[in-house]
Amino acid sequence: MNFDISGLWRIITGAVGTNYPMRLGIGIAFACLSQTVVRVLARINPDVVVWQTLNDLGTIWYLIIITPLMFLTVVFGKRGAPEGAVQQINTIRALIAEGNFSSAQRVMIWRSLVEKYLNALQPDLSSAPRLKPMFDEVSKDFTPDAGS
């Protein structure tokens, strides 16, 4: 079985949004903010039943309902690895499962996949170099007190 406890742990923590910490933080803050807004509205409009009902809910319900909304684009959008990479990973997983590779072989396969993506990187020669940082570096070199 292709079992890895660290991978399992990443799945568990990733399920609560730890791979996107800013989204998680914004979702929690937005949940608390919306609760405050509902409280203010319930205080202003005591006759409206909706606000009173929402005001009776605890903070936990706001957290449970509103925080996952921040991850809708992650789940249903095209975030994460692109489709080609996902297909490739799934193919390799199937091959590993069929081939009954040893753990060391599995690790080498995954590392070689990352290596392929790293090799795919190329210098962006189309963009013009930023001359100001280079000029600043050169001017620092020529400064008499540069080494002190």
Added chain:
Amino acid sequence: MWLAALGFGTRAAARLVWPLLRSKIIPSSKFSRINSLDRVYYRLSERLDNSLEMFSKLFARFVPEERQGRPTEEQQTLAQRYYRDLQLASVLPIISIIILCVLAVRRAEYSAGAILAMLLTAQLAHVLLTRYRIQKGLFGSNVQEVSELISYLIEQTHNSGLPPGTHVSNTYSHQTSTAQSFDGETVGVRT
């Protein structure tokens, strides 16, 4: 691991102490009883050896076997950069979650406090585990970490302002978006 250490320690202590007891404390008139005790001891010791061997085999499945494959320098640099961004992105959420957790507990909303504490623990554990695995050179050796690294790599290369060398070529982008290779070559990666 603790169980294994306890088992080894107990066995070593018994092997040290038992001959001492046998030679100095127990009188020679009681050797017949000692012989039977010896048999029991060695039988137990053998059983303990077997169970320890079985436990170590079981434990070896969970201990990172990835130590056998070391990452290259480029992979390690990429992983460290990924960790740096994860760490920076985690600071503000962690602080806000701590503040909100304290507020929830002070308002006696313990269920919300528990949820926030769980999220805080998960986030901290995620960051610390990532840091540990990168420091030990283990990161990127399973499918979840590989997909995270590839996502990060591609996401970063779409942003401008990075130094040369971190931009995916147009050919690569074209291949990932349109051409699924027909000849069995890896999808979207220039070889």
